[in-house]
Amino acid sequence: MSSSSRFTTRRRSLAAVGTAAALALTLAACGSSSDSSSSMPGMDHGAKSSASSSPSASQAMGDKPGMDHMATGNGLSDTQDGYRLTSKDATLPSGRQAAYRFTVTGPDGKAVTAFAVDQTRRMHFYAVRSDLTGFQHLHPTMAADGTWSAGLASLAPGSWRMFASFTPAAGAGKDKDFVLSRTVTVPGNATKTPLPAPVGSTHVDGYTVTVKGEPMAGMAHPLTVSIAKDGKPVTDLQPYLDTYAHLTAFHEGDAAFAHLHPTTKVTGDHGGPDLTFHAELPTCGNWRLFLQFQTGGTLHTAALTLHVG
Template identity: 85%
Template sequence: MLSSPRFTMRRRALAAAGTAAALALTLAACGSSSDSSSMPGMDHGSKSSAASSPSATASMDDMPGMDHMAAGNGLSDTQDGYRLTSSDQSLPAGKQAAYRFTVTGPDGKPVTGFAADQTKRMHFYAIRSDLTGFQHIHPTMAADGTWSADLASLTPGSWRMFASFTPDNGAQKGKDFVLSRTVTVPGRATKTPLPAAAGSTEVDGYTVTVKGELMAGMAHPLTVSVAEDGKPVTDLQLYLDTYAHLTAFHEGDAAFAHLHPTTKVDGDRGGPDLSFHAELPTAGNWRLFLQFQTGGKLHTAALTLRVG
């Protein structure tokens, strides 16, 4: 794509503005603590069609709990007086483990009033620094405001834990928040290279195709198509009030983004084409996780998308 110096400066300004504000989006939802959509130690297994581009961002392999980064992309544990706190700085490898955390409000007290978003009051994500091992679950909250997220087996390495929520009272009532902290899973960590950007991937016999040319900091439509044995799928079931949930993480720092669905819902007759509103603030590779349901089973497809 040809560009003038003026266009280039404008695009960089848009990208910078997007980094500060565009990523506190909330779409996702996946089962409860007991019906988590997890991919323990998931390998990067999508089809590749182009060489991978190096990331321009720094690694997220930092010290657990030291997460005071720029707000808006999910990489901070604090925003507008709300804080994600946890005493868990490490979790065991190779077995199920519970991550316990609390969200405190501007008054420093644990928050217990949360609005339901896509039928859930809290959406929780775990992702390893190389963007493998994606887990998306809905934790349970005790009366004192302590949340417990039951995670499937974790592989050694640095993990980032995201909490996505909306306060149901106070000055920030109705505002979407995404906060995160890092934890370490001890053991010998082996980094898995991110697969090259690709237009499609396969999961559980389904072929998922993504179409859309995205530019950093600019809103674009994104279309996802689902097929089985070469035939368009038209029986996608409702999943948390929509047909698919799409989450994205940026290569290098694991910045978080939700992509909002715009497809009209019509019972359990979704597909084959699903439309999303996409606005990713930073150029580079993004790892997309698409979750959809058929026949009562939840499927999670992953592929790499290049954003210019």
């Protein structure tokens, strides 16, 4: 079995966790969603964003920044099954690089230091603006005591959610996938920008990225991503994290997390132009997709809005 196939099998368990709970609310919620007004696509290569934060679900409930105790399965909680994401960083500076330091503790209250390698990394870390116009995907480093450090590029003022995606290599949660998160505030004058309207394609670094598929909330559905350049199909995609493209999605309004699992087999440095993904988005509304792919040793990040009915 290829590394991409093994990853697909393991990761599907994570998507399934939130699906059952979400289905109970899907019919009521889907009728109340509204499309965002159109603007220039907001996308961040791990640098800056000019959009402000809209209130997150945790803020609406009165939580303080960095203290999130919400339903598990969508990444909007800092705790699940006895595992907890902890950090002393409730604020981060704006306009310059900064390190976000955090620890994962286990059911015994001790820092976890044994993590399984997943897509070539032991920890995947995401910083996402609450309005989904800022995005960074990093692979932090861990000290001997279990403290992780994520070197963030410049953050614009507003509210950001920090996601840690990992799989313990030992203990009660061994081989189980977790996505935990906490919020931080970046002080300053935040400028509000609406989420770009749903579209079928977007452009980045001279490439055209097209997404085909009409997923329904709470149901498994395939998505196809096609990549072209100068009107010609791209066939020189290089493996990135054991796949030809890494795709994550965040839900408008609460920034709920979903990972879309790649199903295309990796066969060297000639991937493309069509890539398939197993999509299981638990709730309706607009989702912001961030697709990362590599050509010629350069990583590209494309973003577009997908509406889920």
